[in-house]
Amino acid sequence: xxxxxxxxxxxxxxxxxxxxxxxxxxxxxxxxxxxxxxxxxxxxxxxxxxxxxxxxxxxxxxxxxxxxxxxxxxxxxxxxxxxxxxxxxxxxxxxxxxxxxxxxxxxx
Numbered sequence: 595x596x597x598x599x600x601x602x603x604x605x606x607x608x609x610x611x612x613x614x615x616x617x618x619x620x621x622x623x624x625x626x627x628x629x630x631x632x633x634x635x636x637x638x639x640x641x642x643x644x645x646x647x648x649x650x651x652x653x654x655x656x657x658x659x660x661x662x663x664x665x666x667x668x669x670x671x672x673x674x675x676x677x678x679x680x681x682x683x684x685x686x687x688x689x690x691x692x693x694x695x696x697x698x699x700x701x702x
Contacts, residue, residue: 600651607648607666610641612695619697657683667692671702 617634620626626634642665649666657680663669670684670692684702692701 603644603648603652607641607644608691610637610644611692614638614641615695615697622697667702674702 614634614637617626617630617637620630645665645667649661649664649669653666653669654660657669657673659680661669663672670687673680674684674688675681688700688702693699695701
């Protein structure tokens with residue numbers, strides 16, 4: 595995998611996250627049709643694969659540890675709970691990139 599592709603993975607992961615959160619918001623509001631649900635499933639599955647790749651290829655060198663979880667969210671949740679410099683990174687990502695777009699307001 596090229597360096598450019600690895601650098602684009604976090605952005606692709608975030609874009610898919612935004613789309614999935616929009617689907618979640620519509621579902622929670624009772625406005626997600628069966629047709630939109632059917633179209634959303636492949637996005638969700640593709641998003642999981644991209645999330646896994648980002649967790650392994652980007653978060654591993656960024657956080658200086660091998661992954662213990664399959665998703666970025668689970669990894670960030672663990673670090674936020676544990677504190678330290680990794681917890682500060684996780685908190686920043688949550689506050690600026692994830693939590694504002696989660697219908698529940700708190701993603702990690």
